[in-house]
Amino acid sequence: MYILGQQLINGLILGSIYGLIAIGYTMVYGIIGMINFAHGEIYMISAYLFAIFLALAGVFGIDSLPVALLFTLAFTIIITGLYGFTVERMAYRPLRGSTRLAPLISAIGMSLVLQNFVQLAQGANDQALPPLYHGVLRLGGEEDFVQITHIQIIIVAATVISMAILTYVINNTALGRACRATQQDRTMANLLGINTDWTISLVFVIGASMASVAGVLITFNFGSFNFFIGFVAGIKAFTAAVLGGIGSLPGAMLGGILLGLSESLFAGFVNTDYKDVFAFALLVTVLTFRPTGLLGRPEVEKI
């Protein structure tokens, strides 16, 4: 019973992270219909930036942890967003209106570039942060208990807050309206005076920012990362986006949490070595039987 509870909590944490990364996939897919293959690498870069800025805060002598964290979070989000912007500008914008395969291959190229760039710049070895903060909430008795760290509570809270901000921006602001209009009909949006190129850039920046929140939270929690973490996280998050229905924001979050829960239950009760196999098998199953995902709308094939 307690193991189940623990695995549910772990799954919820993992799922929130997947959901945050999945937002980037789902928004980009919704607006220009391509898989931003380099998105996982953006997440990886944010983990590095977080550690770098945290060390920098130490250099500047910022001792209070909350202040250092806020400083680090702000800079990480900004710079990661800039990475998202640059990737779109360099690798995708010139390909608008090209064949369907071209942007995908260009994205794979970009993903290789980012991975190797980080490897060359920061070294290939695993990086580790010291545990920044302990603090645990225990539910249950002496022997059996469900353990929730305070960081895990912060992760859930940060996820809820970022989702709330994103939902507000998309639903209630001029920027969000522009995004939705561009998603529905790019030509028409253009005619109505929306700068669609900038809107698409904005979507990449938003996606990168959400991924950077995920990167910061996961690094804060686990403390270790390397230049290769983006690959698996990227595929998992894409699976989450597809599971929830690609193009749908609540779907991405729902898909992320479902994937996180089922993966951690599988790892807890069946087998840890094959949890990635399970996630991919889930992806294939969903795509075979319900290609539009849980909350997605069916794609109409036009001639």
Place this chain on the structure above:
Amino acid sequence: MNIPAALKDSAVASLIALALFVPMIGLVLKGQSLNIQLLRALFVVAAVFAGRMLISMLLQSGLLGRLVEVIRKVLVYLSPVVGLVERRSFRFIGLLLVVLVAVPFLPGSSNYLIQILSLTLVYVILATGLNIVVGLAGLLDLGFVAFFATGAYGYAMLAQYAGLSFWAAIPLTAGIAAAMGCLLGLPVLRMHGDYLAIVTLGFGEIIRILLVNMIDITGGPNGISVPRPTLFGLGFTRRLEEGQLGFHEFFGLPYSASHRYIFIYLLILAFTVAAIWIFKRLREMPIGRAWEALREDEIACKALGINHTTTKLSAFTLGATFGGVGGVFFAAMEGFINPSSFTFVESAIILSIVVLGGMGSIVGVILAAMGITLLPELFREFENYRMLVFGLAMVFIMIWRPGGLLKVRRKTFARGGHGG
């Protein structure tokens, strides 16, 4: 010339570069502390400024446009040559073949050179297989390495557990890989480009994870050793098995390790030629035309009565067979395999050979495979930058020539004459 505008653009670009590169390149993580290397970052930023400035100047002076025009013209003049080579590819390949057969016997050849060439040929076989799936049928497969791994591990395990020889393993392994291709093909029949790409990628990862984790059967991360192939029962190793006759003993030659390298090389060469010939025939057969038609317009194909199920499945199956055979040769060549040879990067390399060479093109694929395996050998000291340059090349070639370097022109029927 509008210098201020160019300066402004370059300033913006280098400001962005400053923000991107100062933390990432200038501040290197070293445990909990930082190793500050600002000069390195500023150097990259300066390079961005200079590069952006150069592009602006070239654009404004129209030089870039003229340059592109010249390159385009050269390619246009070149394309009949390429087309000729493509159509008469057996002549071109015949010429290449003579050279390739002669290489091991020329003075100055070494085991190292032969091994590099063998690897290149393995890549040609793999890329030819993927060319069926991606180039002809237009199905983006990011997990091709799965079939490569199936081939290599299939041979290793058939040899280890069933005691099969190399020659018996080839058709069996090819069959297993074909079955795997069909297995992958079934669930993805209904999927379109991007979804297909991700599912095949996941499939490739599943195979790799299985290889890593099934330690009892595959040896896990430690890998598995593979027996060397024999020629009509003649062995090429120094220590021969019980009752086995050595190649050098049979011909009364002194033992030399290079016999083995040359033998495997010529073997791979023979199979590469066969693979290319099969590809060429397939491309012209009704099934090949159906693949290309399906790539262009799936709805129209369905309307014209092309069975898209069998067409797609056959592309996957045949492509996988090539991948499996390539894997057998890779294993035979290396003598030892482990899962780290079968990562996603390998799929990306094979895909970039197909894409850079020009999808559906034979000559392009051969040239790209040579370029991708031989160039890094020439620039050994820049080996760390190999994948970076790879990625950049994929991006820029997609921007500049989405059809690949050598774009295939379909054979069309000229009015009142033969095809030409």
